Amino acid sequence: MARNVEFDEALAIQKAMEVFWKKGYNATSLRDLTDAMQINSSSLYNTIGDKQELFVRCVQHYTNIRKKDWDLRLASERSPLAVLTDYIHEAVNIIINGEDSCMAVKSAFEVATNDERVKQILAADDQRSNRFLYDLIQKAMDKGEIKNDEDPALLADYFNSTWTGWYESYILHKDPVKIKRMAAYFIKQLTK
Amino acid sequence: MARNVEFDEALAIQKAMEVFWKKGYNATSLRDLTDAMQINSSSLYNTIGDKQELFVRCVQHYTNIRKKDWDLRLASERSPLAVLTDYIHEAVNIIINGEDSCMAVKSAFEVATNDERVKQILAADDQRSNRFLYDLIQKAMDKGEIKNDEDPALLADYFNSTWTGWYESYILHKDPVKIKRMAAYFIKQLTK
DNA sequence: CTCATTCTGAAACATTTGTTTCAGAATTAA
DNA sequence: TTAATTCTGAAACAAATGTTTCAGAATGAG
Numbered sequence: 001m002a003r004n005v006e007f008d009e010a011l012a013i014q015k016a017m018e019v020f021w022k023k024g025y026n027a028t029s030l031r032d033l034t035d036a037m038q039i040n041s042s043s044l045y046n047t048i049g050d051k052q053e054l055f056v057r058c059v060q061h062y063t064n065i066r067k068k069d070w071d072l073r074l075a076s077e078r079s080p081l082a083v084l085t086d087y088i089h090e091a092v093n094i095i096i097n098g099e100d101s102c103m104a105v106k107s108a109f110e111v112a113t114n115d116e117r118v119k120q121i122l123a124a125d126d127q128r129s130n131r132f133l134y135d136l137i138q139k140a141m142d143k144g145e146i147k148n149d150e151d152p153a154l155l156a157d158y159f160n161s162t163w164t165g166w167y168e169s170y171i172l173h174k175d176p177v178k179i180k181r182m183a184a185y186f187i188k189q190l191t192k
Numbered sequence: 193m194a195r196n197v198e199f200d201e202a203l204a205i206q207k208a209m210e211v212f213w214k215k216g217y218n219a220t221s222l223r224d225l226t227d228a229m230q231i232n233s234s235s236l237y238n239t240i241g242d243k244q245e246l247f248v249r250c251v252q253h254y255t256n257i258r259k260k261d262w263d264l265r266l267a268s269e270r271s272p273l274a275v276l277t278d279y280i281h282e283a284v285n286i287i288i289n290g291e292d293s294c295m296a297v298k299s300a301f302e303v304a305t306n307d308e309r310v311k312q313i314l315a316a317d318d319q320r321s322n323r324f325l326y327d328l329i330q331k332a333m334d335k336g337e338i339k340n341d342e343d344p345a346l347l348a349d350y351f352n353s354t355w356t357g358w359y360e361s362y363i364l365h366k367d368p369v370k371i372k373r374m375a376a377y378f379i380k381q382l383t384k
Numbered sequence: 385c386t387c388a389t390t391c392t393g394a395a396a397c398a399t400t401t402g403t404t405t406c407a408g409a410a411t412t413a414a
Numbered sequence: 415t416t417a418a419t420t421c422t423g424a425a426a427c428a429a430a431t432g433t434t435t436c437a438g439a440a441t442g443a444g
Contacts, residue, residue, distance in 0.1 A: 393436105
């Protein structure tokens with residue numbers, strides 16, 4: 001037959017994702033992308049497609065990574081509450097030390113309103129995040145690690161939406177203490 | 193001397209703000225703006241300045257409106273808790289019925305990371321929002337309307353960052369019940 | 385090796401972008 | 415009215431945008 005694709009598509013998607021993550025969809029040009037991916041635009045259009053398609057693939061990639069992380073944590077042998085508090089502390093560290101906000105959050109506000117496919121991917125991702133919290137809360141309640149006088153689904157919903165505001169706060173104020181105090185209050189609410 | 197500016201600048205800013213609000217900064221073109229403002233680009237550049245400057249003015253305008261609303265509510269004769277719960281219910285209605293998410297939130301994620309002036313304006317706005325909540329919580333505690341076993345500043349921080357996630361949730365799931373249930377839990381936490 | 389097929393690189397594409405130019409219309413103070 | 419000044423409209427600007435084209439290099443099957 002004929003020759004195969006020369007570049008590593010997975011790596012190229014990873015590189016493109018990093019650019020989209022940092023600059024956002026609309027502020028990223030095709031040149032920015034092909035520079036980072038180290039491929040020619042003709043190769044891009046031959047294999048992946050146009051800018052929108054590439055973005056969809058990048059968001060997919062981003063949410064896949066998150067999914068793997070949640071699955072790994074859920075499979076842990078440790079106590080549900082410990083897994084949950086660890087997760088929260090690591091989330092705080094990512095907010096405080098990360099170079100950019102969560103790509104899912106940024107994309108929800110910039111792109112999801114106009115692109116149905118992106119919205120679907122992010123909605124599914126949010127649902128998994130929700131489910132992750134729900135499972136941990138439920139298990140922690142069963143084990144008596146936290147009080148069970150509240151609907152775990154409601155708590156999962158509520159806590160799941162809480163992170164987003166922490167990102168915004170850190171963008172505006174760059175105050176690590178603020179985030180840490182909110183996280184501490186968050187955990188205290190669960191356990192007390 | 194010479195002739196005066198023909199167009200109503202305040203109205204033009206309002207119109208520009210609506211476009212930026214809906215489409216975001218980067219997805220809005222100068223043509224989009226001049227069409228909505230009904231002025232020629234030469235007039236725009238002569239009076240207000242370039243696209244960035246116009247955006248700054250629009251964000252300013254947006255946050256000014258919010259400030260007025262908070263001041264009005266704080267001046268109310270009603271009980272602090274009633275003012276607070278009313279505010280929350282109205283916020284929920286805006287999320288559920290509004291055509292777009294909060295412009296301050298959208299701009300924080302899309303622009304504030306790259307534009308120092310926008311960041312400053314939004315940080316100041318966030319501080320006022322915080323202060324608004326703090327004052328109400330403090331007053332409600334003094335009046336014994338809510339329990340006072342928690343630092344009001346922490347509560348204000350925490351609650352202030354909570355809204356943002358509700359917007360994201362509504363973009364992704366368009367589920368009014370979800371938002372209402374979170375708001376109810378929110379109020380319950382305060383009062384119980 | 386041959387040859388059909390597929391990929392790549394560089395250039396070109398038409399649009400759209402944000403911004404500027406400038407002649408002429410409009411205005412105001414004298 | 416005059417004259418100095420400032421605004422407006424239409425057109426033009428270079429640069430950047432997303433996308434396509436195509437000749438030739440690379441590849442794998444026979």
